[in-house]
Amino acid sequence: MNRYSFGFWIFVLCAIAVSGVIYGAIFYDDWSLIGAVFALFVCVPVIAFERGLLLPRLNAWVTSLSTPAYIIFSLLVFYLMVSVAFAACGGLLWSLGRLKAITWQEAVILPADILLYTIGVSLILSCVTRVRELLGRDVFASLLLGRxxxxxxxxxxxxxxxxxxxxxxxxxxxxxxxxxxxxxxxxxxxxxxxxxxxxxxxxxxxxxxxxxxxxxxxxxxxxxxxxxxxxxxxxxxxxxxxxxxxxxxxxxxxxxxxxxxxxxxxxxxxxxxxxxxxxxxxxxxxxxxxxxxxxxxxxxxxxxxxxxxxxxxxxxxxxxxxxxxxxxxxxxxxxxxxxxxxxxxxxxx
Missing domain, CATH: 3.30.70.1230 (Nucleotide cyclase, GGDEF domain)
Known part of the structure; x- marks a missing residue:
């Protein structure tokens, strides 16, 4: 990993952690780091997949599809990743006694509100990613910033x-x-x-x-x-x-x-x-x-x-x-x- 990739991941991890804390505070009135842990577990695999670091062959296949098929399959992949990551994180925190107020089933099953939130974010991410791939990463950023x-x-x-x-x-x-x-x-x-x-x-x-x-x-x-x-x-x-x-x-x-x-x-x-x-x-x-x-x-x-x-x-x-x-x-x-x-x-x- 070169220093540019290292800097990117430091920024991404910090942004994800902060967003998790904010999400927990807004929807659950909980300012603890539990939200940051969940956010990291859920978001990092999705970003790693989008950058071709996780399941690169599947990523290459999905990227090669037409735009409608790309969005549909991206949503499916993101949903499966988020569900598995949420279950893994919830199960781990529950076994460590950090989620005493809920049952094990509640800890590992993705709630409806988080599911809808995740689908919405994933759809936006899929569309933005597709446009970025079509234009090129640097060109997309330059057009977005009006450089x-x-x-x-x-x-x-x-x-x-x-x-x-x-x-x-x-x-x-x-x-x-x-x-x-x-x-x-x-x-x-x-x-x-x-x-x-x-x-x-x-x-x-x-x-x-x-x-x-x-x-x-x-x-x-x-x-x-x-x-x-x-x-x-x-x-x-x-x-x-x-x-x-x-x-x-x-x-x-x-x-x-x-x-x-x-x-x-x-x-x-x-x-x-x-x-x-x-x-x-x-x-x-x-x-x-x-x-x-x-x-x-x-x-x-x-x-x-x-x-x-x-x-x-x-x-x-x-x-x-x-x-x-x-x-x-x-x-x-x-x-x-x-x-x-x-x-x-x-x-x-």
Missing amino acids: YRKPIEEERVFLFIDLVGSTSFAEEFGDLRAQRFLSALFTAFAKPVRQYRGTIDDYIGDAAIITWPMARGLRQDNCVKCAFAIVDAIEADADKWLQKFGQVPRLRIALHGGPIVTAEVGVDHHKIAYFGDTVNTTARLEGLCRALGVPILISSDLAKRLDFSGDIKAEYLGQHALKGRGQSLGVMALTREKDLALKLVARSA
């Missing part, structure tokens, strides 16, 4: 990923199967991106754009580690890819960072958009991967700001002119010692 209502100048890291051979795959297997292939690929990106605190900004055809605020992307080489984590995730499931689609995805990856302008745009459909040369340069750098026959490229400007810890190596490939850019750009190929013999990308798609 980019006015354009802001900032520095960001961008990671562009393109699937090699998507056109030929679609020609051979059809557009529907190609879309399923892309959907499975983009799903595989999710965990590494969350792990290294990035945000999937957009999907454009067979490409994905991932971004970080500059400080977060540079910290502990998050942006570079994310790129290799995505490659590792695909390689780890190579047999499944072959069995389901007949081939393992091959990728071209580019990393670059610098100043951009970030703004909330749109009327009926709001979006956080990024403007500036940095975004265009990253896209051109991804195209350069094919010309150089290199799976992962990073600009020298960004590489100078990273430590490249572990077995990650950066090989300078010189200055290259990029289409639409007045100045040439220094580029470096990223490799790992264990991957030197691995060919991920052919020169032509």
Whole structure:
């Protein structure tokens, strides 16, 4: 658990405990810590499930459902979790003599008022979670807080990923199967991106754009580690890819960072958009991967700001002119010692 996850859980646990005490005071005129204990028992499993830490396979399946089915099954899962947690907490406190005023059955059976309260909270949580998943965690928070209502100048890291051979795959297997292939690929990106605190900004055809605020992307080489984590995730499931689609995805990856302008745009459909040369340069750098026959490229400007810890190596490939850019750009190929013999990308798609 990194310090960000640790800080998140400290905040969540404190908020849940306080809400439990307040709930007990309002509905039962009881300011004791019993309400906090019940709240922690009941809420923590639900939050852990929502974040994919508890029953991750079930969480992945529920998340993959359509929105109506997602809400229904989320409510069912939340209700079962809350009922079991309430019974466990009530039984434990009753056996310790902390609930002397009620019977054992009353201690372990979820009361109707708490059930209705829980269903209401769970429904709100399901809807908010679904919207957050559709928009992306950082985008959801930014839209909610109105951070980019006015354009802001900032520095960001961008990671562009393109699937090699998507056109030929679609020609051979059809557009529907190609879309399923892309959907499975983009799903595989999710965990590494969350792990290294990035945000999937957009999907454009067979490409994905991932971004970080500059400080977060540079910290502990998050942006570079994310790129290799995505490659590792695909390689780890190579047999499944072959069995389901007949081939393992091959990728071209580019990393670059610098100043951009970030703004909330749109009327009926709001979006956080990024403007500036940095975004265009990253896209051109991804195209350069094919010309150089290199799976992962990073600009020298960004590489100078990273430590490249572990077995990650950066090989300078010189200055290259990029289409639409007045100045040439220094580029470096990223490799790992264990991957030197691995060919991920052919020169032509």
